[in-house]
Amino acid sequence: MLISIALILTSGMFAGWLFKKIKFPSLFGMILAGILIGPHVLNLLDSSILNISTQIRKIALIIILLRAGLKLSLDDLKKVGRPAVLMCFLPAAFEMFGMILLAPKLLGLSVLDSAILGAVIAAVSPAVIVPKMIKLIDEGYGTAKAIPQMILAGASVDDVFVIVMFASFTGIAQGAGVSALDFVKIPVSIATGIVIGILSGLILSIFFNKIKVRDTAKSMILLCVSFALVFVEDSFKFIPFASLIAVMASGLEIKRKNPDAAVRLSRKYDKMWVCAEIFLFVLVGASVAVESALDAGPETLLLLLGVLGFRMAGVFACLIKTHLNLKEKIFCMLAYTPKATVQAAIGGLPLAMGLSCGEIVLTVSVIAILFTAPLGAFAIDLTHKKFLLAE
Numbered sequence: 339m340l341i342s343i344a345l346i347l348t349s350g351m352f353a354g355w356l357f358k359k360i361k362f363p364s365l366f367g368m369i370l371a372g373i374l375i376g377p378h379v380l381n382l383l384d385s386s387i388l389n390i391s392t393q394i395r396k397i398a399l400i401i402i403l404l405r406a407g408l409k410l411s412l413d414d415l416k417k418v419g420r421p422a423v424l425m426c427f428l429p430a431a432f433e434m435f436g437m438i439l440l441a442p443k444l445l446g447l448s449v450l451d452s453a454i455l456g457a458v459i460a461a462v463s464p465a466v467i468v469p470k471m472i473k474l475i476d477e478g479y480g481t482a483k484a485i486p487q488m489i490l491a492g493a494s495v496d497d498v499f500v501i502v503m504f505a506s507f508t509g510i511a512q513g514a515g516v517s518a519l520d521f522v523k524i525p526v527s528i529a530t531g532i533v534i535g536i537l538s539g540l541i542l543s544i545f546f547n548k549i550k551v552r553d554t555a556k557s558m559i560l561l562c563v564s565f566a567l568v569f570v571e572d573s574f575k576f577i578p579f580a581s582l583i584a585v586m587a588s589g590l591e592i593k594r595k596n597p598d599a600a601v602r603l604s605r606k607y608d609k610m611w612v613c614a615e616i617f618l619f620v621l622v623g624a625s626v627a628v629e630s631a632l633d634a635g636p637e638t639l640l641l642l643l644g645v646l647g648f649r650m651a652g653v654f655a656c657l658i659k660t661h662l663n664l665k666e667k668i669f670c671m672l673a674y675t676p677k678a679t680v681q682a683a684i685g686g687l688p689l690a691m692g693l694s695c696g697e698i699v700l701t702v703s704v705i706a707i708l709f710t711a712p713l714g715a716f717a718i719d720l721t722h723k724k725f726l727l728a729e
Contacts, residue, residue, distance in 0.1 A: 342384040349375055350616035363719060365466065365619045366712035369678075372623020379628060391621045395465075395679060398618035400564045400585055401610050402468045406490055407539075407589020408604040409475055418488040421656045425492025426528075427499040429652035429674055430460040434503065436648025437641075444637045444644075450511055451695035454688055457504035458699055459645060459706050461680035464582075465618055466711055467493040467673065469611065470718045478729035479722050485666060489673050497680055498531075498580045499524055504684060511693050523578040531580035535587025538563055542588065543595035556599070557606040563588065618679070622707065625682045630701040631708060638705050646675055646710070669718075669725040676714030677706045 349371040357367030375382040387394075437456030441447045447455065471486035471493075480486050502524045542563065546556055564585045571581035593600035650671040657667050685703025689696030 339384050339386045342382070342387045345375055345382055346372075346387075346620045347613070347616055350620040354616070363712050363715035365615075365715055368616060368619035369623035369626070369707070369711060372620035373626050373628060374623075375620075376624030376626070378626065383624060388624065391625060392683060394617050395621050395682075396568060397565075398611075398614035399465055399582065399679065400561070400568065401607055401614045402465065402472075403494060403582055403586040404560065404564060404589045405472055405604060405607045405611060406468050406494065407535075407586040407591075408593050408600045408607065409472055410487055410490065410586075410590050410593065412590060412594055418484045418491075421660055422488045422491050424656035425488060425653070425674070426495035427524075428656050429492075429649045430462070430496055430500050430503075432652030432655070433460040433645050433649040436645040440641055440644045444641045445698055447695060447698065450507065451693070451698075454504070454507045454511060454693065454695055455699050455702060456645070457500055457507050458681060458685055458688075458703055459642075459677065460503075460649070461500040461677065462493050462496045462674055463676045463678040463680065463711065463714075464493045464497065465622075465679045466676035466715055467718075469615070470673070470715065474722055474726070480666065480669070480726035481729055482727060483662060483666065485662070485670065485726060489670060493674070494586055495528060495580075495583060498528055498583065500680065501684070502527070508688065508691060508693065511688075511695075512691065527578035527580040528583060530578055531583035532587045534567065534579065535584035536591045538567065538584065539588035539591025540595065543592050543599075546592075546596065546599060553599075553602045553606060557603050557610075560588070560592070560603065622678050622682045622711075626704050626707060627686075627700060628704075630697070631704045633697075634701050634705050638702055639709070641702065642706055642709055649675060665725040669721050672717040672721060673714070675717070676711050678711040681707050 350368045353367030353371035354364035355367075358364045374380055377383065377388060434453065434456035437459060438449055438452045441452035441455055442449065468490055471490040474486040475481055475490075542560060545559075551559075567584045567588075568581045570577070571579050589600070589603075592603070653671045653674050654667060657670060662670070681703040686696075686700050688699045693699075
């Protein structure tokens, strides 16, 4: 395992550096490095690290969401209001609707299979979007109108909505059916996550004020609490609870109660993210089934372009009657397209379940990662200075 870790870090760092040099997003290089050293090409990674790949990627997501919570301002979120709430579900709903319309014509799928495919593809990637939005917040681009804060918050909740829809559609396909309770779980899990996250952040803020420990120890304690929150969600499935939202909410509460400590903790997580980012995107690349990508025809790319058009229309609908100008709306539409982590995590599940659409879902998921993750990141880098005002 040790040599595999060294290989992930060295190949990821080099590929990221190389792609940055040629003005491409570093994450694209990391994903390609993962594909190259992964089990589907050179097969250089030990099976033990591949077996825990999902958990490692989740740790990286926890770190980036803690960074987000510690940098977000509650006042900024209140200022955004309605559009931030709509961004949590409306673009994904538009994209799923687009998939149900287009997939039967382009890929010959049934309506139910198209809905399952739509639920997999509609999830936006917080792993791509959150660090980009944090960078914009740090640099002051669009912060006067809380644009990166709105996108960051929406991307963190979007996945909860999509995964519940995926579970509902696959349940129907397996004959389990679906009930109104499945859809009630969406707002309940979000609300539960927010409440528990705020309570966790409040308790930690009081503890940090009473017990004087170094910032390094504080960052470790907060990380351990976040791991525990995720464990609760994974272990007690009957409790509707969005742990990743709780993680971000805990950071948000710490910032509200103790802004100075939040700044110092945020710097600690900035350093952790340097390593976590490499593991996240290299392992995402390693999970990509190259054979499935090679099986894809032009119809797959056409389908992805079509549903991304529906997603962008959904983002535009969220921003109607806001104070954003056309350039800022276009930026939001482009920034809300990347896909990676959710597709890597659940893209192969329909195949494992024995569903008829399994192969196609896996193929489209792979192409979605390779196509939208680098393009979305590139679009953010290319347009933010032109379309957003800097403070």
